[in-house]
Amino acid sequence: MIRDFSLIWQSADRLLDGLINTVLLSLVGAVLALALGALLAIPLMASNPVLRLVSRGFVDLMRCVPFLMLTYLVYYGLPRLGLRFDNWTAGLVAIVVYNTAYMAEIIRGIWSRLERETIEAAVAFGFHGWRLVSRIILPQIVLAAGPMIGNQLIQIIKDTAFLTIIAVPELTHAANSIQAQYFIPFATFITAVLLYWALCMLVEVGVYAVERIAEKRR
Amino acid sequence: MTLNAFLSLLNGAGVTISVSLAGIALGVPFGLALALLRWQRVPLLAPLATVYVSLLRSTPAVTLCLLIFFALPVIGIEIDALSAAVATLALNTAAFNCEIWRSGLMNFSRDQIEAARTFGMSGPLTFRRIIFPQLWRTCLPSLVNEMTLLIKSSTAIAVIGVAEITRAAIRIGAQTYDPLPPMLVATGIYIVLVLVFVGLQRFTERVYGHAGGAA
Numbered sequence: 001m002i003r004d005f006s007l008i009w010q011s012a013d014r015l016l017d018g019l020i021n022t023v024l025l026s027l028v029g030a031v032l033a034l035a036l037g038a039l040l041a042i043p044l045m046a047s048n049p050v051l052r053l054v055s056r057g058f059v060d061l062m063r064c065v066p067f068l069m070l071t072y073l074v075y076y077g078l079p080r081l082g083l084r085f086d087n088w089t090a091g092l093v094a095i096v097v098y099n100t101a102y103m104a105e106i107i108r109g110i111w112s113r114l115e116r117e118t119i120e121a122a123v124a125f126g127f128h129g130w131r132l133v134s135r136i137i138l139p140q141i142v143l144a145a146g147p148m149i150g151n152q153l154i155q156i157i158k159d160t161a162f163l164t165i166i167a168v169p170e171l172t173h174a175a176n177s178i179q180a181q182y183f184i185p186f187a188t189f190i191t192a193v194l195l196y197w198a199l200c201m202l203v204e205v206g207v208y209a210v211e212r213i214a215e216k217r218r
Numbered sequence: 219m220t221l222n223a224f225l226s227l228l229n230g231a232g233v234t235i236s237v238s239l240a241g242i243a244l245g246v247p248f249g250l251a252l253a254l255l256r257w258q259r260v261p262l263l264a265p266l267a268t269v270y271v272s273l274l275r276s277t278p279a280v281t282l283c284l285l286i287f288f289a290l291p292v293i294g295i296e297i298d299a300l301s302a303a304v305a306t307l308a309l310n311t312a313a314f315n316c317e318i319w320r321s322g323l324m325n326f327s328r329d330q331i332e333a334a335r336t337f338g339m340s341g342p343l344t345f346r347r348i349i350f351p352q353l354w355r356t357c358l359p360s361l362v363n364e365m366t367l368l369i370k371s372s373t374a375i376a377v378i379g380v381a382e383i384t385r386a387a388i389r390i391g392a393q394t395y396d397p398l399p400p401m402l403v404a405t406g407i408y409i410v411l412v413l414v415f416v417g418l419q420r421f422t423e424r425v426y427g428h429a430g431g432a433a
Contacts, residue, residue, distance in 0.1 A: 061409070063412075064408065064409040064412040064413065064416075065370075065405055065408060065409065066369075066370040066371070066372075066373040066384070066408055067370070067373075068373035068374070068376070068384055069373060069384060069387075069401065069404060069405050069408060072384070072387070072388065072397070072401055073398075073401050073402075073405070076388075076391060076397035076398075076401065077397060077398045077401055077402075080396075080397075080398045154276065157276075157278075158276070158277070158278040158279070159278070160278075161278030161279070161280040161281050161374075162278070162280055162373070162374065164280060164377070165280070165376065165377055171281075172278065172280055172281045172284065175281070175284075176284060179284075179288060183292075184292075185284070185285070185288035185289040185292055186285075186289035186292050186293065189281060189284055189285035189288070189289055190285070190289075192281055193273065193277045193281055193282070193285065196276050196277055196278060196281065197272070197273055197276045197277070199276070200275075200276030201276070
């Protein structure tokens with residue numbers, strides 16, 4: 001067993017590459033999905049019924065489709081329509097499209113529970129339009145959404161493992177190629193699992209820090 | 219897409235459903251056992267259960283599936299792909315089910331437990347007669363919600379070659395050089411499956427109370 005782990009230590013650079021790709025895909029994916037989700041939350045909250053129906057339809061569709069299925073649709077299905085991505089980009093596109101729906105739903109949930117009073121007070125103080133959104137509404141949403149966005153980020157980190165199936169060189173893919181080369185599956189996958197655990201712990205520590213800030217601002 | 223292709227997708231749906239149900243049947247009681255260990259603060263086993271839940275909740279289903287399928291034979295346990303698939307889903311969902319059962323146990327009224335003890339009921343008897351009949355009703359909506367998530371993560375077992383819906387769609391796509399139609403049909407099947415569980419969740423919520431999350 002010790003010999004197995006020393007073999008893994010020798011291939012540490014490959015695992016590290018995988019880890020970096022996992023982190024990169026998760027972070028870039030989460031940030032883009034959050035930005036697009038914030039935009040999508042606007043039609044979700046719109047008074048226009050057509051806008052609301054279309055955006056709600058997209059969100060509910062994404063919540064019913066398994067992530068791997070969407071990845072396949074992006075990777076194998078879209079080239080039929082003339083959109084061709086390499087595996088890495090296809091993976092990122094799938095993460096962003098999928099999680100935009102989840103982020104939008106998180107933001108909508110908090111938005112609809114936002115207190116009217118603070119917004120009315122802000123309007124009375126002369127805030128309106130973008131300044132109202134960026135100075136009054138968004139900070140409240142971000143602080144309240146912290147734990148939920150953190151949970152979603154953990155979900156994204158776990159979902160990136162699916163991308164091994166379309167040969168994106170992320171952590172699980174790296175682990176799988178190392179175990180296939182040396183035939184030491186136990187040690188490699190345990191190492192991968194522990195690395196995922198560490199990543200998720202980091203996210204939880206981050207969420208805790210945001211919660212502390214939110215508590216102070218109250 | 220031919221009728222044959224459609225039939226093999228339906229066959230895949232059968233595999234997805236049976237593997238998921240087997241995972242649920244094993245994972246829900248295992249989750250309850252873990253929750254009881256933590257709730258009773260059993261020495262040695264309770265901290266182990268805590269670590270298990272934390273570890274499994276952050277392990278991707280794909281990675282867990284590969285670990286079980288490739289690593290168990292190395293330590294002398296022969297396992298076929300289908301059993302590895304069921305084990306993956308069961309071990310994964312048990313960690314989430316443990317948290318659901320545990321929150322139900324934590325919110326259980328202390329008065330009733332103390333009353334049962336006053337009447338001379340033993341611990342196990344109190345659990346069987348007093349706690350469990352109420353506990354499963356409060357936990358059911360959340361458990362069904364977790365089952366919906368399990369259906370979606372069951373695609374992970376395609377990685378070890380189990381011929382479930384996703385795998386069937388890929389194979390048909392590779393044979394016909396036209397991946398879009400089988401994938402859209404497969405997506406449709408998943409949507410139907412998930413909607414059945416969402417309907418079930420709404421039903422249990424109406425009958426037994428409210429769940430925490432959403433699908």
